[in-house]
Amino acid sequence: MNxxxxxxxxxxxxxxxxxxxxxxxxxxxWVLYIPRVKEKLAIxxxxxxxxxxxxxxxxxFAVTFSSKLIDAIGVGKSTLYGIIIFSLLFLFPIVAPxxxxxxxxxxxxxxSSAFTDIAMNALVSELEKEDEVNFMSAAHAFFSxxxxxxxxxxxxxxxxxxxPFIHIMGVAFVLIVTNVLLARNxxxxxxxPVEKESTGFSLKLLKPIFALTIISFIVMGSEGSLEQWSKLYLEDVVGVSLEWLAGFGFVIFSAAMTIGRFFGDEISSRIGSYRIIIYGLLIAIVGYIAILSRSQELSLVGFGLVGIGFSVIIPELFRVAGKAKGVTPSQGISIVAGMGFVGFxxxxxxxxxxxxxxxxWTSYLALGIASGVAFVAAMLLFLKRR
Known part of the structure; x- marks a missing residue:
């Protein structure tokens, strides 16, 4: 909490x-209006x-050129330009004919999303190095x-x-104004500038962190899927008729993610990275079982359990990857983060x-099974370490 x-x-x-x-x-x-977009376009x-x-x-596609562009513009300016452009661009999907x-x-x-994501993480990293502070995990809690x-x-x-366009435009206006006012900081x-090291990708680099990349892909892929598909699932599968209530699946998931990320570092320091990854995946699996029940109450609880379970796994994967033998810290973290981004x-x-x-429903069953695969991978890592 510090x-x-x-x-x-x-x-x-x-x-x-x-x-x-x-x-x-x-x-x-935006995700609240996906059902309306689906209905409007008859898709x-x-x-x-x-x-x-x-x-x-x-x-x-943006990942291929974002780093060089951010270096040229500056990480601070890139972050501001990125969030402004991103906010404006999300006005268009809602009105696409x-x-x-x-x-x-x-x-x-x-x-724009990828560019902004890379810029804002680089910005926080620079601040951490300049001021010798640590708030990256908490920054991701604010994302949730x-x-x-x-x-x-x-x-x-x-x-x-x-x-819907009026709603989206109002949100974009507030975000642009607040970020412009805060950007002077x-x-x-x-x-x-840092000393360049060999960071070229090689298949040999995957061997010591292969299991970590699988877990990262599954966890981040699940997070992205729940974000985009939670409301449709609650409406079409669970049968939630109230539009505002159907949107609360993602709300509960994000709230649980936020809470977990604020308190996860302290728990990790007590039980270790491998155990918190294993326990987190177990909680997420129980959450998926609740979601698959088709019960309105259990499904909403399930979204919360998945959020709690997944909340601190990615930061812990980065920590483990940074200490993996056979790769440098930058190589390990970049590969695990890259696979997570692909999954998301x-x-x-x-x-x-x-x-x-x-x-x-079958799609959510697949997410639950994938979490089981990630759990097996985490257990094998833990046993190998023992």
Whole structure:
């Protein structure tokens, strides 16, 4: 909790963390209107999956050039420009008149999302090195908190919203204004030059951290899938008729993620990284069982359990990868983070394909089975370490 107090006490740290929250406020608001977009365009779950896949492809494409562009512009300016452009671009998917234009708008939004994500994480990393502080985990907690704010507030007002574009535009306006006002606390920050080391990718690098990459892909893929598909699941499978209540699946998931990330570091220091990963996956599996019950109450509880279970796994994977033998810390963390990003962006698209081929319930069953695979991988890692 010390990092939370640090963030709340100084604008120098709160300003970049608000970008983390802002990006997920926008996404959390957008996901509430996916069912309306689906209905307006008269498309099915498979088409939605294709559109979300375009979002993933856009993000992956941006990864290829974002680092060089951020270095050229400066990490502070890149973070501000990124969140402004991202907020504006998410005005277009909601008004897209066809599936093709929906796919194009989400592809461009995905590019902006990845660029902003890389910039804001680099910014926090620079601040941590400059000031010798540690608040990266808490910054990611604010990312989850952003989802709570976006989907939570949106769920409460969505019943009165006649024109979704007005809602999205209002959220974008608030985010742009607040980030512009706060940006003076970080806009001048640039990447400090570092001694270059060999970081070229090789298949040999995967061997010592292969299990970690599997867990990262599954956990982040599940997080992205739950973010995009939770409301449709509650409406179409569970049968929640109240639109505002259906949006609370993602709210509960994000709230649980936020709480877990604020307290996870202390728990990890007591029981260790491997145990917290194993226990977290067990909790998530129980959560999926509750979600698959089709009961309204149990499903909502299940979203919370999955959020708690997954909340601290990614930070712990980074910690373990940084200490893995056979790779440098930067190599280990970058590969595990990269696989997690691929999972986060591709997960919703895979869910859509499964839903189109089988059913949305089957898609969630697949997520539960994947969590079981991650649990087995974590157990094998733990036993090997012992």
């Amino acid at each position: 990092s939370l107090l640090l963030i709340l006490s100084r604008k120098r740290y709160f300003a970049p963390v608000w970008v983390f929250a802002s990006i997920n406020i926008m996404v959390g608001t 099915d779950d498979g088409d939605i999956g294709i559109a979300l896949f375009c979002y993933a492809v856009g993000g992956l 066809s599936l093709v234009l929906l796919c194009i708008s989400l592809f461009v939004a995905g590019m 908190l952003g989802g709570v704010l976006g989907a939570g507030i949106g769920s409460l007002v969505i019943g009165a919203v006649t024109f 970080f806009i001048a920050i640039v990447n400090n 962006m591709a997960g919703p698209a895979i869910m859509g394909s499964l839903a189109a081929a089988f059913s949305l």
